[in-house]
Amino acid sequence: MIDVQNQQDDRDVPLEKVGVKGLKYPIQVLDKGNGVQHTTARVDLFADLPHHFKGTHMSRFIEIFHRYRADVSMPKFLDMLKEIRLDLEAESAFGRIVFPYFIEKKAPVTGFLGMMSYECAYQGSVTGNEKHFTVSIAVPVTTVCPCSKLISDRGAHNQRGIVKVCLELGPFFWIEDIIKIVEDSASSPVYSLLKREDEKYITEKAYDNPKFVEDLVRDVYIDIKSLGHFPRFTVEAENFESIHNHSAFASVTYDSCKEKEHE
Numbered sequence: 001m002i003d004v005q006n007q008q009d010d011r012d013v014p015l016e017k018v019g020v021k022g023l024k025y026p027i028q029v030l031d032k033g034n035g036v037q038h039t040t041a042r043v044d045l046f047a048d049l050p051h052h053f054k055g056t057h058m059s060r061f062i063e064i065f066h067r068y069r070a071d072v073s074m075p076k077f078l079d080m081l082k083e084i085r086l087d088l089e090a091e092s093a094f095g096r097i098v099f100p101y102f103i104e105k106k107a108p109v110t111g112f113l114g115m116m117s118y119e120c121a122y123q124g125s126v127t128g129n130e131k132h133f134t135v136s137i138a139v140p141v142t143t144v145c146p147c148s149k150l151i152s153d154r155g156a157h158n159q160r161g162i163v164k165v166c167l168e169l170g171p172f173f174w175i176e177d178i179i180k181i182v183e184d185s186a187s188s189p190v191y192s193l194l195k196r197e198d199e200k201y202i203t204e205k206a207y208d209n210p211k212f213v214e215d216l217v218r219d220v221y222i223d224i225k226s227l228g229h230f231p232r233f234t235v236e237a238e239n240f241e242s243i244h245n246h247s248a249f250a251s252v253t254y255d256s257c258k259e260k261e262h263e
Contacts, residue, residue: 017094018056019046027099028070029120032174041072041099047090060087072097072122074133074169081126096123101137101175107191107198108205114193118179136166137178141186142202143239146210158206160190161213161239163220168232178224185219187211213237213250221252231256 023043031037045061061084068080077095085093100117107114121136141161149156163182167173183189187206194202211219216237224233236251 015049017046018049019094020044020058020061021046023062023065025065025069027072027097029099029101030073030174032176033104037102039099039101041097044094044096045084046094047084047088048092049090053089056088060084074122074124077122077124078126078131078133081124085126092125092127094123094125096121103176103179105189105191107194109197109201110195112193112195112198114191116190116192118175120175133169134166135169135175136164137175137182138162138164139179139182140190141183141216141237142188142190142206143213143216144187144206144210146212146215148243149207149210156207156210157241157243158187159239159242161186161216161237163216163235163237165220165224166234167224167230170229170231173227173229181223182220185211185216185223213239213248217250217252221254225254230254 021044023045025041025043026038027041028036028038043065045065047056047061049056064080064083064087068076072080081093081095084095085091098119098121101120103116103118104113105116106112118140119138122133123136124131124133126132139162141163142158143161144156144158163186165178165182167178187209188202191198191202217235220235220237224230224235232253232255234251234253237249239248241248
């Protein structure tokens with residue numbers, strides 16, 4: 001059959017990214033407690049398109065991803081992108097998968113079990129000479145405003161927030177360990193199932209541990225940096241304010257190369 005995509009294009013316009021976006025697919029990821037976890041990813045896969053090709057072969061992205069779906073760990077993810085790049089005769093390939101990661105979590109007093117969902121993402125790119133891979137983890141938390149607590153005669157305003165950590169991969173690590181660092185840095189973790197005894201405990205614990213978004217990102221930054229595992233990482237926090245019509249936000253980035261320049 002005629003291969004239209006491989007026909008010559010005379011417009012002399014190379015494209016930076018072509019491919020498939022928003023593909024939903026079942027995958028397996030590593031799970032600290034259970035070995036592996038089955039979840040569903042939203043997948044973006046792209047390659048550059050040389051100027052002389054009319055189009056790319058969209059089906060090949062899915063064909064290759066299907067073979068790797070049972071193991072999307074860093075080395076396999078980058079192997080997959082390399083295969084896409086070579087198969088499509090491209091200079092570069094890019095991939096991103098976003099998926100919910102589930103952890104069974106006990107309520108702090110009653111011990112009732114519920115499932116917590118954390119949005120995670122793997123993102124990578126390969127060229128003939130370079131490889132990049134990052135892992136992002138978004139963790140919901142509770143914060144209590146230190147200012148509100150200090151100036152109020154009764155109570156303090158609190159809110160749910162999201163802390164997002166993006167890590168350039170160094171040594172192997174567990175998603176669960178990063179989540180614990182974030183939750184331990186907040187006024188309180190968030191749970192899916194709570195009874196009244198649990199609500200009382202969490203409310204009082206959060207009240208005794210107020211945090212600004214600035215406090216939150218600094219504390220997470222210090223704990224992740226102390227691991228010494230990651231050459232570059234970013235921590236950002238967004239509080240969905242309960243008494244303001246806007247969010248509060250803070251972010252910080254660590255770069256080992258820049259730190260060495262300042263030494």
